[in-house]
Amino acid sequence: xxxxxxxxxxxFIATDARVSQRQLQSILESAAERSFNCITVDGDTSTNDxxxxxxxxxxxxxxxxxxxxxxxxxTDVARGLAQAIVRDGEGATKFVTVRVERGRSREECRKVxxxxxxxxxxKTAFFASDPNLGRILAAxxxxxVDIGKLSLYLDETLVATGSGRHVDxxxxxxxxxxxxxxxxxxxxxxxxxxxxxxxxxxxxxxxVKINAEYxx
Amino acid sequence: xxxxxxxxxxxFIATDARVSQRQLQSILESAAERSFNCITVDGDTSTNDxxxxxxxxxxxxxxxxxxxxxxxxxTDVARGLAQAIVRDGEGATKFVTVRVERGRSREECRKVxxxxxxxxxxKTAFFASDPNLGRILAAxxxxxVDIGKLSLYLDETLVATGSGRHVDxxxxxxxxxxxxxxxxxxxxxxxxxxxxxxxxxxxxxxxVKINAEYxx
Numbered sequence: 001x002x003x004x005x006x007x008x009x010x011x012f013i014a015t016d017a018r019v020s021q022r023q024l025q026s027i028l029e030s031a032a033e034r035s036f037n038c039i040t041v042d043g044d045t046s047t048n049d050x051x052x053x054x055x056x057x058x059x060x061x062x063x064x065x066x067x068x069x070x071x072x073x074x075t076d077v078a079r080g081l082a083q084a085i086v087r088d089g090e091g092a093t094k095f096v097t098v099r100v101e102r103g104r105s106r107e108e109c110r111k112v113x114x115x116x117x118x119x120x121x122x123k124t125a126f127f128a129s130d131p132n133l134g135r136i137l138a139a140x141x142x143x144x145v146d147i148g149k150l151s152l153y154l155d156e157t158l159v160a161t162g163s164g165r166h167v168d169x170x171x172x173x174x175x176x177x178x179x180x181x182x183x184x185x186x187x188x189x190x191x192x193x194x195x196x197x198x199x200x201x202x203x204x205x206x207x208v209k210i211n212a213e214y215x216x
Numbered sequence: 217x218x219x220x221x222x223x224x225x226x227x228f229i230a231t232d233a234r235v236s237q238r239q240l241q242s243i244l245e246s247a248a249e250r251s252f253n254c255i256t257v258d259g260d261t262s263t264n265d266x267x268x269x270x271x272x273x274x275x276x277x278x279x280x281x282x283x284x285x286x287x288x289x290x291t292d293v294a295r296g297l298a299q300a301i302v303r304d305g306e307g308a309t310k311f312v313t314v315r316v317e318r319g320r321s322r323e324e325c326r327k328v329x330x331x332x333x334x335x336x337x338x339k340t341a342f343f344a345s346d347p348n349l350g351r352i353l354a355a356x357x358x359x360x361v362d363i364g365k366l367s368l369y370l371d372e373t374l375v376a377t378g379s380g381r382h383v384d385x386x387x388x389x390x391x392x393x394x395x396x397x398x399x400x401x402x403x404x405x406x407x408x409x410x411x412x413x414x415x416x417x418x419x420x421x422x423x424v425k426i427n428a429e430y431x432x
Contacts, residue, residue: 042336044351045358120258120336120419121427128428135260142261203336208421211337212344 009049011036011081016059017070023062027071028053035078039199041089042207043118051078086199091206094126097184101195108145109196112187115139116198123203131174133160140187149190155183225265227252227297232275233286239278243287244269251294255415257305258423259334267294302415307422310342313400317411324361325412328403331355332414339419347390349376356403365406371399 019027032051053074062070087095098116103109116122119139125132131154140147150162154177159169177183235243248267269290278286303311314332319325332338335355341348347370356363366378370393375385393399 044335044337121260124424124427205421205424208340211340
């Protein structure tokens with residue numbers, strides 16, 4: 001049951017920086033948006049996720065430049081914590097980065113990324129290290145987003161375009177990418193300049209075992 | 217990979233009724249809306265589902281009353297075929313009717329029904345015969361639909377309301393309902409007069425096995 005929507009995951013980050021509550025809130029929201037709000041195990045949102053950022057103020061007064069550096073540092077920590085949740089997902093054997101680029105809007109990119117990340121068929125293919133391009137293309141197509149100009153990559157290999165499997169692609173390349181414990185599915189929509197990244201895991205026998213046996 | 221959106225499932229229904237192409241199309245759309253478009257195994261829409269209705273015209277001219285009867289008959293056949301797909305879903309051990317009543321609109325009711333039917337956590341609980349009310353309530357709540365006046369039933373037993381587990385409910389009742397090969401989850405929203413029904417199945421080890429081993 002993991003797909004935070006900043007709604008049972010509790011995360012605490014602390015800094016000695018001396019920054020205002022308002023600045024801290026802005027940093028926190030930005031960091032959450034690029035970390036915890038970019039992960040999903042199964043699409044089921046848990047009910048009381050929290051991310052808390054505290055600053056002791058023990059350090060020197062933060063300059064504007066410091067604030068930028070602090071935001072990046074907090075985001076890095078938050079992203080590491082968020083990704084650890086995915087790696088620890090029920091029965092997870094693979095850590096998959098789903099990156100959608102050149103969409104019309106960030107919302108569109110996130111919709112496509114989550115469609116891939118939530119598809120049970122795609123997730124069981126991840127588990128099997130099966131480069132089943134049809135399942136990924138179908139998941140993208142189901143969003144209704146135009147995939148006429150799509151370029152689909154498994155790690156650095158161009159595997160398919162909107163018109164089907166790429167002529168130079170050999171399945172061994174796809175299998176090699178997907179056999180790794182971590183790989184990237186990258187969908188370039190070629191219809192805009194927005195992008196989004198979602199981190200997810202595969203769907204294994206142990207996902208069913210853990211969630212069928214666990215009682216609340 | 218089964219959640220028809222009348223887009224690899226091919227269904228053919230034939231009748232000897234003598235009706236016009238226009239009347240037949242109307243009957244077909246009505247029947248599809250109440251059968252094939254109400255089932256889901258895993259939310260992954262297959263890519264070339266088709267439902268074809270043919271009339272030989274060998275029978276006598278259909279009266280207006282006949283048309284109503286024909287629509288019901290075609291819908292019954294279509295529903296039987298559609299439900300057979302769910303019963304035959306990858307690794308399915310349970311056939312579950314998800315019924316949502318008294319919503320504001322049919323669209324809202326379908327959204328809630330599919331939220332329950334697509335939740336991997338709910339589906340693994342179905343497999344385990346585990347009346348995990350929190351998972352069902354969380355799936356409904358994730359839709360954003362107000363569940364303040366909700367009444368949730370497992371078959372005929374009122375198990376929970378918007379404020380939590382019902383005081384008279386004993387877990388043995390929920391387990392008894394869910395151990396059956398077929399049962400109904402009924403969510404009464406008490407905020408309107410619309411309703412919708414979706415038929416689905418559970419998520420078992422064999423779902424993962426079948427979809428991880430199957431290669432296209």
